[in-house]
Amino acid sequence: MPIFEDGQNAITLADILAPMTEEEFFKEYYDKKPLHIPGTADKFKGVMDWSILNELLSNGPLWSAKSLGLQIDKQAVPAALYCESREDRSGTMVMQPIAAKVIDLLHQGASLIANDIDMMSKPLRQIAGAFEGAYNGKAQANLYCSWDSRKAFSSHFDTHDVFALHIEGEKTWRVFETRMPHPIRHARHSNGTYTEAQHMEQRGNLLFDVVLKPGDILYLPRGQYHDALAVSSGTVHIALGLVSLVGLDIMDALKDFAVEDEAFRVNLPRLAQGEAVTRSVLIDLGNRIQKLTKDPKVLAALVQYQSSYSYDRSQYTLPIVSADKQFNLAGDQFRLVKDKAAVLLTGPRGSVPIPAGSEGPIAWILANKSFRRGAFLSAHERIPAAAADKLLSDLQAMGVLKPA
Ligand SMILES: [Fe+2]
Numbered sequence: 001m002p003i004f005e006d007g008q009n010a011i012t013l014a015d016i017l018a019p020m021t022e023e024e025f026f027k028e029y030y031d032k033k034p035l036h037i038p039g040t041a042d043k044f045k046g047v048m049d050w051s052i053l054n055e056l057l058s059n060g061p062l063w064s065a066k067s068l069g070l071q072i073d074k075q076a077v078p079a080a081l082y083c084e085s086r087e088d089r090s091g092t093m094v095m096q097p098i099a100a101k102v103i104d105l106l107h108q109g110a111s112l113i114a115n116d117i118d119m120m121s122k123p124l125r126q127i128a129g130a131f132e133g134a135y136n137g138k139a140q141a142n143l144y145c146s147w148d149s150r151k152a153f154s155s156h157f158d159t160h161d162v163f164a165l166h167i168e169g170e171k172t173w174r175v176f177e178t179r180m181p182h183p184i185r186h187a188r189h190s191n192g193t194y195t196e197a198q199h200m201e202q203r204g205n206l207l208f209d210v211v212l213k214p215g216d217i218l219y220l221p222r223g224q225y226h227d228a229l230a231v232s233s234g235t236v237h238i239a240l241g242l243v244s245l246v247g248l249d250i251m252d253a254l255k256d257f258a259v260e261d262e263a264f265r266v267n268l269p270r271l272a273q274g275e276a277v278t279r280s281v282l283i284d285l286g287n288r289i290q291k292l293t294k295d296p297k298v299l300a301a302l303v304q305y306q307s308s309y310s311y312d313r314s315q316y317t318l319p320i321v322s323a324d325k326q327f328n329l330a331g332d333q334f335r336l337v338k339d340k341a342a343v344l345l346t347g348p349r350g351s352v353p354i355p356a357g358s359e360g361p362i363a364w365i366l367a368n369k370s371f372r373r374g375a376f377l378s379a380h381e382r383i384p385a386a387a388a389d390k391l392l393s394d395l396q397a398m399g400v401l402k403p404a
Helices: 013-017 022-029 050-057 099-107 122-135 196-202 247-258 275-293 296-307 359-368 373-379 385-397
Strands: 035-037 068-072 083-087 093-097 111-114 137-146 161-168 171-179 206-212 217-220 224-230 235-244 326-329 335-339 342-347 350-353 370-372 401-403
Touching (some): 068 099, 093 099, 122 137, 171 217, 247 275, 359 373, 385 401
Antiparallel strands (some): 035 217, 068 111, 161 217, 161 235, 171 206, 171 224, 342 350
16 A cells, blocks of 8 residues: 555654554564565555656756765766756756766666655655654665666665665665674764775675565664665665664763863863872762763753754645734824924824834835735835834824734
8 A cells, every 4th residue: 555645644654664563663673683574566656756756856956966976886976977067056066967967877887876865755754754753863865776787885784774665676685694783973883994895704694685676665773784786677765764862972962061060161180190180080070970860951951852853844834824914004194294303293193203214114104004014024124123013013002003
């Protein structure tokens, strides 16, 4: 069954993982072991297919050599071979992929990687949002498209959990036994720390291999060695990566509180004072950190940080019912009259001098008779919004204006 239908407002993680339940996933597989969830060919209908992909890629200014990459024989294709220098939407010159050049390289066996596609359509936002809600993490999706059985990537591990959503064609994934112990994006704990020979050596024996078909999902906990090889011509999968907060992030959260304690702002002892002094300072600060970890305010801040640790996927809900206030002039007897140095606003109930600088705005109001606050503000951009609102409310209190 498709997980997305037109007009649908939410895709749940349960929809995506079905027939596996969310409970079973988190109990048995999450952060534990890889999982293959076979699906029906229509599972990702409306989420991604050739026509959706063509539409996305054809939106030229959305792409640059950074967001749309090509790989051939495990090497990145230089941008100059498939891009031209063009102005992007913010007016900056960027290397922009040219469809004909990209297609030519695909014919030569290149794989296409479209990065950061998780905001690019409603179903993609919903899928990413469903994972973020359940993971309390940040989701990011890249799309991989390849044409023949040349390997774009060698055996490697990722520093985030991966869900491969298989869209088109067939691809063999090999999952190896070794799981690196919770790698993160850190110089000593990421994929680039090792040479290809080291990767081959430490990936271990084959744990299992699986041919992914459209509708299938493969879950790989971070650190699990894997590689993939297209077995049919024209394969597409979306790799959804999930980054959660880790223990190290607590250090940052604690720092925010520690800075309020003077002990953390005092100079460390000079080396001449000897190691023993430094040791006692270290012990004292350690105790203070331990105290902070038991502080309910620190816990509350951490929970708050975690609950908001996701990308903003808020959507537009146009048309809106305008909340902009409408004003009408309370009659047509109001006039601006010059009286020596002052300008008076006269009306049926008498005259009042108007504050300096408000002659223009009041003349505008008398001429327009019926207007929206927004129109008044944009006609008087030099007046701060607060001052403009005060004038409108003063005129209302004087009975010159009435709200519609
Ligand atoms: Fe990977």
